[in-house]
Amino acid sequence: MSILEVENLSISFQQYGSGLKRRTLDVMSNLSIALEAGEILAVVGSSGSGKSLLAHAILGILPDNAKTSGDIRYNGEVLTPERLQSLRGKEIALIPQSVNFLDPLMQVGKQVRQSARKGDAISRQKAVFERYQLAPHVAKMYPFQLSGGMARRTLLSTAAVSGADVIIADEPTPGLDETVMKEALENFKEFADEGRAVMLITHDIEAALTIADKIAVFYAGTVVEIAPIEDFTGNGEKLRHPYTKALWKALPKNDFIPIPGAQPHLDDLPLGCLFAPRCPLMTEACTKARPEMRDLRGGKVRCIHAT
Amino acid sequence: MMKIGRFLLFKMIRIITLVVAICFISFLLVKNSPIDPIQAYIGADMLKVSPEQRGQIAAYWGLNEPVMTQFLNWGRAVIQGDLGTSMIYRRPVIDVIGERFVNSIVLMIAAWLFSGVFGFILGVVAAMKRNTWVDRFIQWYCYTLASTPTFWVGLLMLMIFAVSLGWFPVGLGVPIGVLTEDVTILDKIRHLVLPAVTLSIVGVANVALHTREKLIDVLSSDYVLFARARGERGLTLFWRHGLRNVALPAITLQFAAFSELFGGAVLAEQVFSYPGLGQATVEAGLRGDVPLLLGLVIFSTVFVFVGNLLADMIYEFVDPRTREGRI
Numbered sequence: 001m002s003i004l005e006v007e008n009l010s011i012s013f014q015q016y017g018s019g020l021k022r023r024t025l026d027v028m029s030n031l032s033i034a035l036e037a038g039e040i041l042a043v044v045g046s047s048g049s050g051k052s053l054l055a056h057a058i059l060g061i062l063p064d065n066a067k068t069s070g071d072i073r074y075n076g077e078v079l080t081p082e083r084l085q086s087l088r089g090k091e092i093a094l095i096p097q098s099v100n101f102l103d104p105l106m107q108v109g110k111q112v113r114q115s116a117r118k119g120d121a122i123s124r125q126k127a128v129f130e131r132y133q134l135a136p137h138v139a140k141m142y143p144f145q146l147s148g149g150m151a152r153r154t155l156l157s158t159a160a161v162s163g164a165d166v167i168i169a170d171e172p173t174p175g176l177d178e179t180v181m182k183e184a185l186e187n188f189k190e191f192a193d194e195g196r197a198v199m200l201i202t203h204d205i206e207a208a209l210t211i212a213d214k215i216a217v218f219y220a221g222t223v224v225e226i227a228p229i230e231d232f233t234g235n236g237e238k239l240r241h242p243y244t245k246a247l248w249k250a251l252p253k254n255d256f257i258p259i260p261g262a263q264p265h266l267d268d269l270p271l272g273c274l275f276a277p278r279c280p281l282m283t284e285a286c287t288k289a290r291p292e293m294r295d296l297r298g299g300k301v302r303c304i305h306a307t
Numbered sequence: 308m309m310k311i312g313r314f315l316l317f318k319m320i321r322i323i324t325l326v327v328a329i330c331f332i333s334f335l336l337v338k339n340s341p342i343d344p345i346q347a348y349i350g351a352d353m354l355k356v357s358p359e360q361r362g363q364i365a366a367y368w369g370l371n372e373p374v375m376t377q378f379l380n381w382g383r384a385v386i387q388g389d390l391g392t393s394m395i396y397r398r399p400v401i402d403v404i405g406e407r408f409v410n411s412i413v414l415m416i417a418a419w420l421f422s423g424v425f426g427f428i429l430g431v432v433a434a435m436k437r438n439t440w441v442d443r444f445i446q447w448y449c450y451t452l453a454s455t456p457t458f459w460v461g462l463l464m465l466m467i468f469a470v471s472l473g474w475f476p477v478g479l480g481v482p483i484g485v486l487t488e489d490v491t492i493l494d495k496i497r498h499l500v501l502p503a504v505t506l507s508i509v510g511v512a513n514v515a516l517h518t519r520e521k522l523i524d525v526l527s528s529d530y531v532l533f534a535r536a537r538g539e540r541g542l543t544l545f546w547r548h549g550l551r552n553v554a555l556p557a558i559t560l561q562f563a564a565f566s567e568l569f570g571g572a573v574l575a576e577q578v579f580s581y582p583g584l585g586q587a588t589v590e591a592g593l594r595g596d597v598p599l600l601l602g603l604v605i606f607s608t609v610f611v612f613v614g615n616l617l618a619d620m621i622y623e624f625v626d627p628r629t630r631e632g633r634i
Contacts, residue, residue, distance in 0.1 A: 059535075086538075093537070103552070106551060114539075114547065115537050158537065
């Protein structure tokens with residue numbers, strides 16, 4: 001059984017446009033995804049595809065004007081907002097993307113200690129700092145005094161110290177050089193090796209491929225394909241969705257061919273398949289209805305033409 | 308330590324140049340005002356003074372000398388600590404200010420603390436309960452207060468609490484017809500309550516609205532989002548991250564509001580005939596008491612400067628970002 005399952009999750013925002021006209025923005029539609037203990041699921045997609053929202057939805061920290069439908073299950077149990085409140089930080093931990101997510105006026109050691117939900121906070125914080133090679137005096141520093149690497153490892157510490165079984169990392173590797181990137185990814189691998197489930201949200205498909213077990217590809221607020229990493233090979237023949245194939249081919253180490261067109265704007269989503277306007281395989285049927293997610297060759301795909 | 312020394316030295320230079328400039332401008336303004344110093348000095352007996360006697364007084368005071376010389380003469384005396392003699396009180400200006408200051412400082416501290424604490428609490432409650440009826444009520448209350456003139460609030464207070472209910476005296480700093488040695492602390496407090504409440508009521512609105520805005524900013528920040536992701540909420544969240552990030556700007560603002568406090572005191576003391584600095588300022592202005600007026604100008608400049616200095620120091624030495632950042 002999956003430790004965390006998201007089923008048919010849709011998120012919309014109520015917004016006031018010009019005048020008093022209220023409109024609803026569908027930012028996520030019918031998304032389904034599952035995390036397994038000891039595995040890393042990479043969620044990739046371009047910016048604006050709703051990756052961070054997924055993280056916030058799982059943690060129940062969406063803004064007040066967000067409306068959600070669908071189920072999130074933890075160990076088979078459907079999470080109500082109350083249940084989620086008691087789980088976040090304890091069973092599900094977030095690793096945010098930058099030092100801005102730390103309280104600027106609180107010493108970082110204290111912030112890490114406050115993240116501990118089990119055992120003795122002080123000894124746990126010391127142990128975690130040692131594990132991530134943060135000198136003891138770093139605990140007394142304020143976030144603005146940390147170097148980039150120290151900040152990253154501090155953020156990692158907050159998740160490690162919590163003892164959570166599900167770890168969601170939201171763009172944890174922006175702008176890192178290759179060595180640091182390797183170290184960062186290695187840290188996530190360690191989490192998975194300890195038996196935790198890791199969701200790695202990133203736009204860096206190549207980095208994700210080095211450690212992930214499965215990759216979920218996001219497009220315009222939904223998942224178009226979930227594929228084991230072994231399928232990302234050659235010319236992408238094993239991949240299922242035309243968007244995934246196009247992404248794969250767009251990588252510098254492959255053909256380096258960009259995909260024409262752009263992701264549809266949220267207030268102007270196509271009625272049918274979200275990718276249809278840019279898809280080389282588009283047919284009449286594609287514009288009629290949104291394709292359902294279906295199992296295909298050990299992965300999942302949301303495309304009627306995929307074989 | 309080096310840093311504090313340099314900071315204070317810089318501020319010292321600031322205050323000295325500021326006071327010199329303020330003195331010069333005020334002196335010129337007073338010189339060019341329609342107040343005739345001789346007439347103001349002699350008052351109703353003016354008719355009995357002959358033009359020759361006037362001339363002698365003018366010569367004795369050096370009123371015929373060039374303006375710059377007059378300014379330097381006055382400036383020299385001020386540096387030696389001699390602010391001159393108040394014409395309406397017939398006492399040294401420094402004594403008048405000293406005595407009035409003691410009355411005013413009690414009033415201002417009471418109002419300052421009350422508006423700070425009460426305003427902060429209101430602002431925090433409004434921000435934590437944002438968009439609920441509690442928030443709307445507090446905002447409505449603050450906007451109403453902010454758009455109400457101080458003296459009008461003072462008059463209302465008088466009508467309700469002094470005249471109709473009779474809970475507090477109508478004015479003055481001590482009871483009428485009681486010897487100085489018989490005046491008790493309780494009497495003084497009874498006379499202080501209405502002016503202090505009046506003075507703080509308008510300050511409450513400022514502090515509350517500012518605190519609300521600031522806390523809403525903090526609550527929508529990334530670090531509060533992350534704190535919520537770690538399971539914090541409600542009071543714990545406010546206590547750990549909200550208060551910490553909102554207290555510094557609130558305290559700083561409160562110190563920087565010394566000038567408004569002084570300005571408000573002028574009006575509140577006038578309404579309640581409270582014998583403080585504000586009332587003395589109005590008297591000195593209306594009755595042409597030039598030495599007292601100039602003395603008060605210098606004093607209020609220093610007073611407001613100290614408030615701003617304290618605000619600056621809090622930012623420089625309490626906030627870790629500026630404290631540790633610039634060593």
